[in-house]
Amino acid sequence: MMFSKSLAFAIPFLLPLVLATITDEEFVFNGFSDSSGWDLQGSAVMLKNGILSLGTTNAGIVQPKSHAFYPSPFQMRNLTDSSIFSFSATFAFSILPSDCDESPNSLYRYSNTDDGITFVIAPNTSFTNVTSYGSFGLLDPNNNGKLSNHLVSIELDIRYNREFGDIDDNHVGININSLNSSVSSPAGYYTDDTVSDLHPLRLSSGKEMQVWIDYDQRLMQLNVSLAPIPEPKPKHSLLSHTIDLSQVLLDYMYVGFSSSSWDSYSGFILGCSFKMNGEPASLDYSKLPRVNTTQPVTSRCRPASQPINVLSISIIAFSTFVFLGSAGTLILLVPIILVVRRCYRYREIREDWELEFGPHRFSYKDLFHATDGFKDKQLLGTGGFGKVYKGLLQLSKQEVAVKVMSHDSKQGMKEFVAEVVSMGRLRHRNLVQLLGYCRRKGELLLVYEYMPNGSLDKHLYNLDPEKPSSGWALRFEIIKGVASGLFYLHEEWEQVVIHRDVKASNVLLDGEMNGRLGDFGLARLHDHGVEAHTTCVAGTRGYISPELARLGKATKATDVFAFGSFILEVACGRRPVGVNSHGEPQLLVDFVLKFWQRDLIVCMMDPRLGEEYVMEEAKLVLKLGLLCSHPSPVNRPSMRLVMQYLCGDTPFPEMPDAYLNIRSMSELHDNEIASGEYDLQYTSVQTSISSLSGGR
Template sequence: MAMYLRSLHLLILLYVSNIPLAFAQDENQFIYNGFKQAKLHLDGTAVIHSNGLLQLTNISSQQVGRAFYQFPIKFNTTSPTLTSSLSFSTNFVFAIVPKAQNPGGHGIAFTIGPSTDFTGRGLANGYLGLFNSSNNGHPENHILAIELDTVVNPEFRDININHVGIDVNDLKSVESAPATYFNDKEGKNISLELTSGNPMHLWIDYNEAEKLLNVTLAPTRIPKPNRPLLSRHVDLSQYLLESMYVGFSSTTGTLASYHYILGWSFNKSGPSQSLEISRLPPLPRQGKRAKPGPVIITSLIAVALVLINTIGVAYILRRKKYEEIREDWEEEYGPHRFTYKSLHKATKGFKDTEIIGEGGFGKVYMGILASSNVQIAVKRVSHDSKQGMKEFVAEIVSMGRLRHRNLVQLLGYCRRRGELLLVYDYMPNGSLDKFLYSNENPNLNWFQRFRIIRGAGLLYLHEEWEQVVLHRDVKASNVLLDAELNGRLGDFGLARLHDHGTNPQTTHVVGTVGYLAPELTRTGMATTCSDVFAFGAFMLEVACGRKPTDVQAQGVILVDWVSECWRRDAILDASDPRLEGNNVVEEMELVLKIGLFCSHAIPTARPTMRQVMQLLDGDVDLPELPRDNAFGAFASSESSDFMPFPFTLASTPSMGSTDSILKSGR
């Protein structure tokens, strides 16, 4: 009898000890208090230690490690005979252990995706092993990720070096927050350092009925807080497919860390089971060294004093080399500020070999950010006036929030001594003027030129953003071309902002000769009308392939020359001879006439940018141009044919945003 009871007891113990593994084989739920005998698909540097600890990455740089549950989960079943809720719940314990005195790495992402194979799709450097530069943001990715990110990548608008984010098909998080947890007793958020090396607990819960995704973070020593860190309404049915895989992806950069998962619980049909913290495998211990003797201690102190002095001098010299100007009021602009050290390294010390452009306000350098491998353009602007610097930086930061596909993205700035460094997206094909006037670059065809003209971002700047943005320096050299030769308006160094319905406060004449509206020399006040004048000169420049102030090196103003062609009833004679007639005649004539109208001597006779886009789109008819001398900076403002621009928005169809105007069939 005693033998029978012992056998029964042994069977019960064996059954209980295998419950976690049984759960791990369930299609809808599993729990791993450690990963011994776990059914996981491992990729890259991911490995399971003998004690059940899942290690995603080591301290090798530029590595990726992934671990996914081996079986797909049914998420979005559309079969009429089957039903599947999108609701799910998961929680896991993770740890990011930095290399001693060298915190870094990229981070860990809990991931729901259509496949465990990321070959050619997920890069190790900066993309958390999920995306690359060509597919990031594409709707066909069908990926939901909760990122635990320990770097700031301007490309993805990261908020700081210690944040949690919700990513949907894109590493630009739809919601993010600094790593904190809500202390129920104290009633406030308490910061957590993701790279502390301490285990932390993360809960992710999605309610399909409410379409609500909650993410909660806490130390392992406390239960799940009542208030989540992130709470976002999102309809996952638009993103998740019927069969999806759940797991983790992690990457390391130049500075690397160990990324660990200690335990994981998931449930597709209800709340995920709680992990047993006491049963989780321990993190690897840092070995303790034997205590040194007195002689060794004395020697070490002597060596240390010498090293301290040497390092102190080197530190002072190095700090002076990278010394920046920082004031208290700049704290609010923190996410937009780059360190001088990072820009110095990105541009190889601002070597002349990295110069990609040069103008009256400074040189432009190509660079690569070491933290993200992202290409940037850095413009060094001399700015020795302390008065108004705060307002100037405030406007630079405000313009950093501009988002349009035909604007060069201003990523941020850096101040150092008497110069201001502006950081932009890098445009691989350089400025438009090099294609119009240089024999070293291939000639642009008419389709490309017309697309560049139609793609101007001025309508967005003047009417569609939260404030009116006066660019004040529209010209071909400030229109940059991306890899597909799409035009993007850039260089906002002279731009100024004012609220809709108010008058601008600019009083200084700035800009480039040939693009300056005649009223600027009288009032000094830039307006949207003066921007339109410059855009008119730009249109003529692109269509004619000639500089605004130098027509065939005879010193003739381009607007005057095109106006003379119009008076002779031969306006097409002004078109660029390099096109060799390979253009749509109606479009060429339309662009030349609109360019003249924009260059009218009287501001109120010029169209608005919305009217310009309507004319280019063919939604309104272009009125007849006057035959007298009404165009250009030196035209008569007493033209007998003067009248305000002959149509208004109230009498024309609404075109909506610029994006709706940019059709792809031309």
């Protein structure tokens, strides 16, 4: 009895010592295996190649969270005086779009994280109460910010979420008991001892990167650094937050990773290291598993053939055979059937008024043979207005690109073809030449000269890390080339040509990688000094100006607006319109404006460029993109002035007053009623610019 009482009295004092014996002080993993012993929950899984994958679906069922924790807790404080210990961690990761490889045998096919990755220190490994998507799998909204959470997390966030006060869709944040960051910064790193220009990184680029996390209990300082592998740990931290974690951390805490599980991005941990009261062991890059992305495996289904007409001919032939009841007669009918089928295959629409356009009219038969019957193997791309096929003209041996579009021959076809033929006379080194057209029932075919290096957007959004994206020098020359082409269309040719569809996918690269503006299927002509008469909205979302969306009137200024979106896209490596976590449209111009306001405009440069860009050229392009994207058409520069800025003939104004002309934007908003989805675009831009009314 005496012994039992003594033991009971001693247990509260012995328990910390017992726990201390079963906890660890450090770990290091250069890759993982099934026997690593990590506590995996939700959608987390160890892949065969040694990668810890966060967000993998189970039998196609996406779960809302994904957790991976080291199995033993760490003693976070001195149990005698309750003081917090210092700690440090580092880990290597990669985040990339989940459609990078859709092949059935891909290791990454079902690995998806929608909001990014967090390094987390938690009081336990159970998050069974978390049911919300888009919360890193850590907290539901009703628990967000509570002191009882006892959570410290470092977020690598790839989604803009206004509810949590995110600064953008590509940032690093320090979160304390909350999904709202106490401090955050655009993802990037510094390469010198002082805070100078931040070298931006795109978290979801698929590149392998490393994070360092250090907490100094004496200074109560929590520092976070980020750099691409194999760059060393930056001397200056990306984030530095003064906080007393003794009010947050319990005596024993678990260390691990967490994310939500969705269907847009794949998150991978390649290796990690953690240590109490000291520097963590360095990761051995030679031992880390690699995330080998491949080109997307597309599975095109050949469009169903149209057997009705051939079947009808066959039925007629069979009926005739039965009716005549003679094999000899059938033999005579076979050539007739073949001729009928041949005529049906190549039949076109030809009207008397087209005789004057004879030299510019291609026969459907020639285009059919040039493209090998418009087979999928000849397909160059598919857009909102049709498919484009590669072809080789049999007689001239000229390579061409044939765009097949649907059309209604009853509505203005004569005028449209007349403009197409007129534009066939355009000659400029930065324009793709339109060679001619062909009309078939329900189809209009436009024939262009072939550009061997494809469209610019395929180079901008090439997600294979083994294939470098286009460098800055090339991008800047392409921007100047497209500007020169638009200047020719607007002011130098005999008529004014409004392109109406300026965008990266319509800029093609010839054999010498010169940028050429192509696809004149939507273009319209009018005489100099005369206003255009187009009254319908045409173009691509994100490139359409507010006044075009409201009034349907295409002008030179609407082309300039699209050019502004285009050059921001080229510089930033981002599409003009994205979608936030609420499914709402997010404009690239809004993000650039926000970073311009904070004097961090170069942080919007495509991180794949690294440091290989000229700072002054980059700033010029980004600011020019903002100016060209001004919501008020009267405040946009002409293409002549754009060329002068780009060529250095005219200095770009440090603080363009026109861009801060809030009154003109208010008039636009008050006098015109925006419609449909483009009202979102106008309002978003107006709100962002209004926030700059203080000027910078």
